[in-house]
Amino acid sequence: MSLELTAVQTVACCSPLAREPLSLPEAEGIAPLLKALADPVRLRLMSLVASHEGGEACVCDLNDAFELSQPTISHHLKILHGAGLLDREKRGVWVYYRARTEALQNLATLIGGQAT
Amino acid sequence: MSLELTAVQTVACCSPLAREPLSLPEAEGIAPLLKALADPVRLRLMSLVASHEGGEACVCDLNDAFELSQPTISHHLKILHGAGLLDREKRGVWVYYRARTEALQNLATLIGGQAT
DNA sequence: CGTATATATTTACATTCATCTATGTCATAG
DNA sequence: CTATGACATAGATGAATGTAAATATATACG
16 A cells, blocks of 8 residues: 555645645645546536436446547546546446545635635 | 626536536636646645735745746736636735635535535 | 457647746836 | 836746547457
């Protein structure tokens, strides 16, 4: 097991933006998470998965929601998964993605948390 | 006055990610806001301004917190201001930036809001 | 086995981005 | 009016990123 913190672990460690200045390592840990979200396709993927019944969706469902090639969707899913925003589970032929809601909540607290 | 919505206005209009799928126009409106935040320097700038006494800081304060050239800081501030995350006010020789907390709160609600 | 389907990876290319240096603008001081 | 300090803009460059096309892997089924 790695000693490195994942982006998701990093974001859980910090006070809200408005409370105290972020250190450089903190900022460098959090930016990749926001970067992963900062794309229209990936935002829609996240909301599709998070709002899908059961909190999960298979790639086959997701592909149909876009006019993009399957490899492109797969690429975006990999980025979201790599950032720790989506969990992956293979069941038979299909792969299901599930939103990591605690990661989203931590991020929301960081961005919008009160100063005091 | 333009009929276009700013990114900040756009983000205030949407349900949380986990409640219902984002439309393409919504996602395209929100992504630029996240993109503006998705950089270590800009994250630190936002937190420096937001947590600074009085909720504002002048560029002279901000420059000193980084080992980057003044034009580079100015560039990042322009991006944050363009996204609607920072307000700008010139007073005499100095320029003060102020965090738009309601924009941050709306963004936080969008990302972390409960499904129901 | 062999074929079909679902998903991932690789490669290639065009675009975007962060940063720098140099220069411009504006306000104030002398 | 000229000099100085604070900040912005312009232009250039190298790195990172998005997308598509082709290919690979893995499972199911006959």
